[in-house]
Amino acid sequence: xxxxxxxxxxxxxxxxxxxxxxxxxxxxxxxxxxxxxxxxxxxxxxxxxxxxxxxxxxxxxxxxxxxxxxxxxxxxxxxxxxxxxxxxxxxxxxxxxxxxxxxxxxxxxxxxxxxxxxxxxxxxxxxxxxxxxxxxxxxxxxxxxxxxxxxxxxxxxxxxxxxxxxxxxxxxxxxxxxxxxxxxxxxxxxxxxxxxxxxxxxxxxxxxxxxxxxxxxxxxxxxxxxxxxxxxxxxxxxxxxxxxxxxxxxxxxxxxxxxxxxxxxxxxxxxxxxxxxxxxxxxxxxxxxxxxxxxxxxxxxxxxxxxxxxxxxxxxxxxxxxxxxxxxxxxxxxxxxxxxxxxxxxxxxxxxxxxxxxxxxxxxxxxxxxxxxxxxxxxxxxxxxxxxxxxxxxxxxxxxxxxxxxxxxxxxxxxxxxxxxxxxxxxxxxxxxxxxxxxxxxxxxxxxxxxxxxxxxxxxxxxxxxxxxxxxx
Numbered sequence: 256x257x258x259x260x261x262x263x264x265x266x267x268x269x270x271x272x273x274x275x276x277x278x279x280x281x282x283x284x285x286x287x288x289x290x291x292x293x294x295x296x297x298x299x300x301x302x303x304x305x306x307x308x309x310x311x312x313x314x315x316x317x318x319x320x321x322x323x324x325x326x327x328x329x330x331x332x333x334x335x336x337x338x339x340x341x342x343x344x345x346x347x348x349x350x351x352x353x354x355x356x357x358x359x360x361x362x363x364x365x366x367x368x369x370x371x372x373x374x375x376x377x378x379x380x381x382x383x384x385x386x387x388x389x390x391x392x393x394x395x396x397x398x399x400x401x402x403x404x405x406x407x408x409x410x411x412x413x414x415x416x417x418x419x420x421x422x423x424x425x426x427x428x429x430x431x432x433x434x435x436x437x438x439x440x441x442x443x444x445x446x447x448x449x450x451x452x453x454x455x456x457x458x459x460x461x462x463x464x465x466x467x468x469x470x471x472x473x474x475x476x477x478x479x480x481x482x483x484x485x486x487x488x489x490x491x492x493x494x495x496x497x498x499x500x501x502x503x504x505x506x507x508x509x510x511x512x513x514x515x516x517x518x519x520x521x522x523x524x525x526x527x528x529x530x531x532x533x534x535x536x537x538x539x540x541x542x543x544x545x546x547x548x549x550x551x552x553x554x555x556x557x558x559x560x561x562x563x564x565x566x567x568x569x570x571x572x573x574x575x576x577x578x579x580x581x582x583x584x585x586x587x588x589x590x591x592x593x594x595x596x597x598x599x600x601x602x603x604x605x606x607x608x609x610x611x612x613x614x615x616x617x618x619x620x621x622x623x624x625x626x627x628x629x630x631x632x633x634x635x636x637x638x639x640x641x642x643x644x645x646x647x648x649x650x651x652x653x654x655x656x657x658x659x660x661x662x663x664x665x666x667x668x669x670x671x672x673x674x675x676x677x678x679x680x681x682x683x684x685x686x687x688x689x690x691x692x693x694x695x696x697x698x699x700x701x702x703x704x705x706x707x708x709x710x711x712x713x714x715x716x717x718x719x720x721x722x723x724x725x726x727x728x
Contacts, residue, residue: 256381256402260322265680268519270322272673275515277326279665281333286662289336290343290655294648297431298344299424305335306417310410317406339658343651346641347427357569359641363634364564371557373409378550380405386547429647486649491656496643498705500657502581503636508664509696510629513592515669516688517622519676520595522549525604538599539685552622559626568630577635578708584632585699591621591628593693596686639706668695 257267257274293301312331319325341362349358383391384398391397397404422442426432446452492500519541526532526540544552571580598621601614640657644650675688 256319256325257322259401260320260325262322264524265677268673268676268680269670270673271515271519272670272676274322274325274329275511275673276666276670278329278333279511279662279669281330282336282338282662283333283659283666285334286336286339286659287652287655290339290651290658292336293340293343293428293655294651297426297428297434298340298347298651299420299426299436301340302337302344302420302424303417305337305340306413306420309335309337310413310417313406313410313413317403317410318400319402333662336655336658339654340651342637342641342654342658344424344427346650347647348425355638355641359638360564360569360634363630363637364561367557367560367564367630369557370560371554374550374553374557376405376408376550378546378548380408381546486646486652490645491649491652493643493645495707496640496645496653498702499636499640499643500653500660502699502702502706503640503657504660504664505695505699505702506581506585506632506636507661508668509588509592509692510633511665512668512672512692512695513625516672516676516692517595518549518553519673521552522546523680525602526599532600533683534600536684536686538596539680540599542599542602556622556626559623560630563627563630564634567627568634571631572635572638576708577638578703578706580631581635581639581706582703584628584635585696585703587624588628588632588696589693591625592689592696594621596689639708642708 257270258264260270262270289301289305309332312328312335315331316325316328319328342359345358345362346355349355379386381404382401383404384393384395384401391404421438422445423439425439426434426436521542521544523541523543525543526538530539532538568580595618598614598618601617602611603614640653641650644653672688672692675691679685679687
């Protein structure tokens with residue numbers, strides 16, 4: 256897309272980083288405000304407002320004809336703040352500590368489904384007049400707007416998500432749970448027609464939640480506090496929460512940056528004979544994949560992440576704990592990042608079919624391990640951040656703040672390393688961005704030793720004992 260705007264090949268990495276950074280920077284500026292808004296008007300209205308804004312911004316991006324227009328469109332997408340709110344909703348829907356692992360795992364699973372469908376849609380539906388002239392004639396609407404089709408389809412998906420949320424999502428903010436919701440009432444009629452029941456609410460407005468009958472559990476897990484008093488920052492950012500937000504920032508920074516560098520690296524044309532590989536630091540060029548091949552590549556990585564999420568993450572998290580999984584990912588990520596550019600040294604430009612199987616096998620192993628680490632590392636740090644909340648009323652603000660901090664990392668990482676990638680391709684040190692990414696990933700070890708994992712199971716047992724004492728009294 257950036258190449259179609261007339262940008263020189265060596266500068267594409269820089270502008271790709273700027274466009275990615277514009278979304279994340281705007282998300283950083285607004286995420287705390289979205290968390291506060293959801294505390295006032297409820298989680299559900301905030302999510303629906305965000306989806307409407309995201310739908311319009313996605314359509315605008317699809318019709319972008321220049322870099323400034325694309326940046327503005329991505330800024331509007333960034334002003335939506337659903338990520339932190341959704342994590343809060345997942346935690347509030349399932350207060351049971353032993354089930355929260357699965358509940359919070361739903362969001363990464365959905366994200367991984369997006370990593371499959373998103374790149375695939377972008378790869379196969381962009382420039383449809385060039386790829387499918389029999390369906391989309393040259394000179395027609397989609398020839399003049401080659402990036403509109405995938406974005407229009409994505410906007411339709413967002414609209415569907417908003418409609419499903421309006422009809423079937425229960426409000427989870429305690430003091431807003433029982434207000435009249437016309438969308439939910441219609442949804443209940445639809446459920447009744449099909450013999451379904453999707454409501455998560457229990458009891459009635461006059462009864463308190465289960466946690467209130469377990470006072471010690473409430474004290475150990477989430478203190479309800481005064482619902483109308485905003486939490487102070489000292490309540491939101493406890494020492495443990497602060498350490499984990501920093502780790503979340505570093506983890507997201509290097510993972511999102513790595514995804515962009517992978518995309519740039521595999522899309523960059525194979526090095527020319529005028530600019531050969533000169534080990535150990537100059538490995539110019541890439542593998543020259545087109546948009547469809549990139550789409551398939553990232554779809555395959557998405558499948559890997561889903562399989563890891565479904566079959567590996569939860570059993571390992573229960574057995575070893577989230578802190579251990581975070582440590583495993585932090586130990587191996589720097590090695591994988593440092594290795595990526597050196598796969599070019601295994602590539603033979605003029606090899607026949609199957610001639611580069613060693614190179615492709617090594618690349619596949621590295622990318623699969625990066626995908627597995629993405630699930631183990633990011634899922635673990637998200638759950639640890641959520642579990643570090645000192646009370647229920649700090650949860651939305653903590654998630655909003657962590658989303659904002661992470662968004663700043665997502666803004667700084669791709670833009671900085673996109674520029675470093677362009678610098679590296681023009682210089683004698685093409686490994687610059689990969690060495691820098693290795694250093695960033697390694698800095699996580701400054702903070703990991705400070706993290707203490709909350710023992711939720713023992714808290715739950717304490718709560719059950721306290722609940723038994725209360726019922727006995």
